[in-house]
Amino acid sequence: MGSTTPPPPPIRACLFDMDGLLIDSEDLYTIVTNTILERYGRSKLPWSIKAQLQGRPGPQAGAIFHNWAQLPISQEEFFAEQSILQRExxxxxQPLPGVPQLLQDLKQNGVHIALATSSQKGNYHLKTDHLAHLFDLFKPEHRVLGDDPRIPAGRGKPAPDIYILALKVLNDTLEARGEKLLQPEECLVFEDSVPGVESGRRAGMQAIWCPHPELLKEYKGREREVLAGLTGEHKEDEEEELRHTEKEVQEGKRRVGMPGEIDDGWGTLLHSLEGFPYDKFGIAKRI
Structure with a gap:
């Protein structure tokens, strides 16, 4: 039985995760974490656990990690040691392959872009201040960070709120100019994490999944579930989810707050952002 989801429309906006997608910070997170684990005689962080941490806000990721690691220090002491290593x-x-060219191409071809990262303000600046040539392509008002007060507590990825907000900040700009507003289905979410893909799909958007090779191994055989946002990372009752996002739902549109369907054509797996297939998403290159 085929998908009941209508075919996706051409893309007018691209919404980007950051860690492990635009920059190589996920590998640095691993270095920092393994350094602390080694200090206390623990084994290195396996990808089965790291996969659960990726894309999530700090408090949620911290709870998952500490439940697994069982370190002989408090969470406060861990965070203090972690902060020192992160500042180092x-x-x-550094940008990941294909990222600078992709962002430049999108800007030059009139595609709207926004950032939607779970990284909080302090860490965001640590990771990006030396990469101004890259992140200045995102207007300040089009950067949504993990500690943005407009995102309710507990509503980080895989909930759809961060991508709904990223769409709103783009539409605020378009509305001020008197230009046509973007619809969720005209947005393409770029993610490396499984919770992040689910967040984008639950926002009613199309999604690119560009995972670390080791993460892809963890989800071997489940790739189609990931692309549909059906891996079950989001645990809230769906009826409650729909009530929370009811104001976002428009007649005739996909139901915001719900995942997609297997093989509905709204999710795409890429192994790299190099050689991005613009034509597949209705983006006509004018360069």
């Missing part, structure tokens, strides 16, 4: 490593982030 994060200023060394």
């Amino acid at each position: 490593h994060f200023p060394n982030t």
